[in-house]
Amino acid sequence: MPVPSRPAVPATAAWRAGDPVGRRQFADLGPFALESGGRLPAVRLAYETWGTLNEDGTNAVLVLHALTGDSHVIGDADEAHPTPGWWSSMVGPGAPIDTDEWFVVAPNVLGGCQGSTGPASPAPDGRPWGSRFPLLTVRDQVAAEVRLADLLGVDTWALVIGASMGGLRVLEWAASEPHRVEAFAAIATAAQTSGDQIAGFHTQLAAIAADPRFRDGDYYDAADGDGPHVGLGLARQIAHQTYRSAYELDERFGRIPQGGEDPLEGGRFAVQSYLDHHGDKITRRFDANTYVTLTRSMITHDLGRDRGGVEAALASITARGLVIAVDSDRLFPPAQSERIAAGVPGAGPVRTVHSDYGHDGFLIEEDQVGRHVSEFLNESVRVR
């Protein structure tokens, strides 16, 4: 049986930078000097807020998304273009982070493609930055979020919370702005990306670079309008395997052929079809250059850079900390959480989420993660 052909989807088909979606707002934050020595002449962050900042400013919570997330933490049913929120189980009225109590802010990361300044944004000459977009570090991303906090009148966050790539920024906030972070929750994340992580990220970058439609990042004005969807999809497939555990892929899919296909005649196993699906899906909602920019920021992430090393940086954190690991996570293995918890004086022991799913457990095991966050808020982060 022949392998079914899949439709080619331009990587730029479904989203447009700066396109307002629902309740999203934009903050213009001016020029930025970057850690690498580069410069962005104008930075804009897209963000959403829920709840109300109290008079003392003591109830602010910053939620930081992972690699392909955005500001849309809570879904909106009545939008013109409804989109589900990626953490509606965690944030909302009556949720662990209860928006009747907390003022919640969620920005789209600097370098992102959901309204914040990124490689698809116009450079000073009016054309998209593309290959000219400067190297961004996690510190640059947090520096932009600091300016957003200034603009919103938030002096101190009661809690800064995030998982995976969001957790990298959580730790950077706690280390670089100790007087502005009362407590943090770092979930399935690391103080420094490891050789294994850098290797995995490298192959994802190579997959995008190898797509002739990538054109070194200058594909926005391509005459055929076609983006590097093949490379981006392949990068997502490589990544997605690390988001799930070997146990799950084997138990769930094993060697079952995809319906109607025969692997001995060129067809796929179900797990191949599953990865194809996730690879295709990302190209409908994400920009390849942003994927490259954010992946590079994860590669360079090192909380200890210019701070005397990771342990010294962790020891300098004054905030109370909640550290959560997923026991089956092969992307951010629990040892990286142990290192954070051991190093931060105000962090308790690692809270373990038991999951068969792997790294994506931070999204899937909402009851367990929610319970840990609720407990931490109740015990350590009450509104003063």
Ligand SMILES: CC(=O)SCCNC(=O)CCNC(=O)[C@H](O)C(C)(C)COP(=O)(O)OP(=O)(O)OC[C@H]1O[C@@H](n2cnc3c(N)ncnc32)[C@H](O)[C@@H]1OP(=O)(O)O
């Ligand atoms: C911060 C942020 O988190 S970013 C925003 C949220 N994250 C993402 O979107 C990342 C990508 N998605 C995921 O990682 C996961 O889907 C999660 C974590 C969101 C949800 O996990 P799960 O509920 O376990 O979903 P699962 O991994 O099984 O994927 C389900 C999809 O696979 C499809 N699928 C399942 N089996 C097959 C198969 N054999 N062939 C093809 N497709 C398949 C399902 O139809 C479903 O498609 P849909 O998502 O288009 O409806």
Ligand SMILES: N[C@@H](CCO)C(=O)O
């Ligand atoms: N599913 C998550 C995985 C990375 O943490 C994302 O796409 O952002």
